[in-house]
Amino acid sequence: FVFFVEMSKAMSQDGASQFQEVIRQELELSVKKELEKILTTASSHEFEHTKKDLDGFRKLFHRFLQEKGPSIQPYEKIKARGLPDNISSVLNKLVVVKLNGGLGTSMGCKGPKSLIGVRNENTFLDLTVQQIEHLNKTYNTDVPLVLMNSFNTDEDTKKILQKYNHCRVKIYTFNQSRYPRINKESLLPVAKDVSYSGENTEAWYPPGHGDIYASFYNSGLLDTFIGEDNLGATVDLYILNHLMNPPNGKRCEFVMEVTNKTRADVKGGTLTQYEGKLRLVEIAQVPKAHVDEFKSVSKFKIFNTNNLWISLGAVKRLQEQNAIDMEIIVNPKTLDGGLNVIQLETAVGAAIKSFENSLGINVPRSRFLPVKTTSDLLLVMSNLYSLNAGSLTMSEKREFPTVPLVKLGSSFTKVQDYLRRFESIPDMLELDHLTVSGDVTFGKNVSLKGTVIIIANHGDRIDIPPGAVLENKIVSGNLRILDH
Secondary structure (H helix, E strand, O other), X not given: OHHHHHHHHOOXXXXXXXXXXXXXXXXXXXXXXXXXXXXXXXXXXXXXXXXXXXXXXXXXXXXXXXXXXXXXXXXXXXXXXXXXXXXXXXXXXXXXXXXXXXXXXXXXXXXXXXXXEEEOOEEHHHHHHHHHHHHHHHHOOOXXXXXXXXXXXXHHHHHHHHHHOOOOOOEEEEEOOOEEOEEOOOOOEOOOOOOOOHHHHHHEEOOOHHHHHHHHHHHOHXXXXXXXXXXXXXXXXXXXXXXXXXXXXXXXXXXXXXXXXXXXXXOOOEEEEEOOEEEEEOHHHOOHHHHHHHHOOOOOOEEEEEEEEEEHHHHHHHHHOOOXXXXXXXXXXXXOOXXXXXXXXXXXXXXXXXXXXXXXXXXXXHHOOXXXXXXXXXXXXXXXXXXXXXXXXXXXXXXXXXXXEEEEOHHHOXXXXXXXXXXXXXXXXXXXXEEEEOOEEEOOOOEEEXXXXXXXXXXXXXXXOOOOEEEEXXXXXXXXXXXX
């Protein structure tokens, strides 16, 4: 693309744009030929779904080459309406969809992230199933759980699903698409055939959660559940009632749960109003000169939690009209062999502008509990949260509802190392801020309060003794506790 820019300086604007168009068309033709070659390597049973994946990739690639304040309701207002007597019939209009395509590699785990243990040996997936089973038993309903797997997680997930056969939850799965990574220089696919083993493992990728619309549609499950609604996160009956029985009689096709920004969420996407439509703005779309402004907690006060409620009828309509418009995220990667590639992705929330009567709901922070790192894992494993019917809620013993800011250093990145460094999870009910860096271990029954900073420099080690109470303390240097 630098070549386009340099050449355009020496040509008239019209000439330059015509030239760029010719180059674009040639590149699209080259990619089409490469994809056709890859498709010929598919077996007869692989052919149909591989063709759908590659057709989807071609549309995304075409858009990639073409690339050149908001309506927010407070949650309290929605909750104040109360619940109708027929809440069970409202719940029967609900499908819960969870994204299950991610691996736990960022935390040093093999296999799906949803199978990492969180509380009392329960995994993320266990908690999800427990939440929905509790809902079905309490209201005598049949809310199903749908998992969007990727080619990385499908096999392991299907093996584990057998253990839920006796639960009162119907579980369905479908696979998100598999797209080819493209060479950063040539912009041609790295893959030479459809296999994803051996050398070809790194040639394919799942294209972000924005792929849910096309994959759900292609799986046939969308038609199975049509007329019902979907969401992420724990079910909130007040939001569901607001969608199914809107106060003004006009149904929302898309609702995004947002919550107030804290210092921990400065990179989270935010909602803006543009040309009468809600739009999601992600940090990747912000020019470098304005990134600090985007991160400002005072200027952009809310961020997207990725808990979404979407009319499946609207998804079907828009998918069939090819009218779901999501900004392309260009994600650069370097493969193990050193080859620079890019993968084209989309984000599920970016589709908000394609739906009619979209709405943002500013929900309490407790509706948003991400676990992307071991720092997040420490929070949910601690006594800050109580576990009830699969739902984690802030402990009533904590005097203020804010979540502490926790930053664990690189020695804690892998779950295995993290668990080895804590003999038991510390009491964190009165913690505001914890920073840990270097070779640090925690004994049993440690209590952390206020702001605690523990830094072991290179070559040093700090063992926090069992029963220690650290309140507004900085610990540094060397502290070894050895068995006698």
